[in-house]
Amino acid sequence: MKKFIFISLLLISCSSNISVNISExxxxxxxxxxDVSTMIEFEDIFNQIEEDYLxxxxxxxxxxxxxxxxxxxxxxxxxxxxxxxxxxxxxxxYGNKKDLTGVFSLEEFYIxxxxxxxxxxxxxxxxxxxxxxxxxxxxxxxxxxxxIE
Numbered sequence: 001m002k003k004f005i006f007i008s009l010l011l012i013s014c015s016s017n018i019s020v021n022i023s024e025x026x027x028x029x030x031x032x033x034x035d036v037s038t039m040i041e042f043e044d045i046f047n048q049i050e051e052d053y054l055x056x057x058x059x060x061x062x063x064x065x066x067x068x069x070x071x072x073x074x075x076x077x078x079x080x081x082x083x084x085x086x087x088x089x090x091x092x093x094y095g096n097k098k099d100l101t102g103v104f105s106l107e108e109f110y111i112x113x114x115x116x117x118x119x120x121x122x123x124x125x126x127x128x129x130x131x132x133x134x135x136x137x138x139x140x141x142x143x144x145x146x147x148i149e
Contacts, residue, residue, distance in 0.1 A: 031073035033060075038076075038084045042093055045086065046104065046123055053082040056135075057116040059089045065115045068132050072115070075139045088114055100125050 033039070040048075045055050056072055058065040076083045088111065095110030103109050104124045117129040117138065129135045 031070055031077075033058075033069075033073070033085065033087070035073055036076060036085050038082065040084045040086060042086050042088065042091055043106065045084070045109070045118075046106065046120065048082075048084060048120070050082050052119070052121045053084060055084050055086060055118045055120065057086045057088050057093075057111050057114055057118075059114045060087065061089055062114045064132050068115050068135060071136060071139060072117075075143070078143070080142055100128050 040055075056076075058069070058072075072083075076085075093111055094113060097112055100109065100118070102124055109125070112130045115130075115132065115135055117135050118125050119127045129138045
């Protein structure tokens with residue numbers, strides 16, 4: 001019996017060297033927007049209590065949003081940074097492209113389309129990401145940085 005336990009422990013310690021790719025969120029299940037507890041209205045994007053947070057704008061009729069849904073909700077579930085979700089399916093919140101860095105009010109704000117992700121720090125837009133590739137790149141960088149810290 002002691003030999004069996006020793007061999008089992010030896011095998012377990014050898015198998016612990018398996019590498020895992022931490023650059024992508026781990027998706028353990030099929031996520032839906034019902035799994036998100038931080039849904040807010042568009043009008044409330046600048047009214048959150050956190051100093052540093054993200055707002056993710058999506059539409060349930062957007063194919064790109066659907067392609068990103070599992071990854072963004074998986075990232076949300078890691079609790080690296082607070083992410084609020086805004087459903088823009090039936091909203092007219094779109095505008096012409098310009099630099100949104102520094103915007104701090106709804107009067108100056110619009111989104112370029114969906115999916116769209118903004119980072120607000122101290123009530124001001126610090127950065128924004130438009131489209132699947134930019135948002136995935138941001139998520140990967142945040143996960144990598146968080147793993148180092």
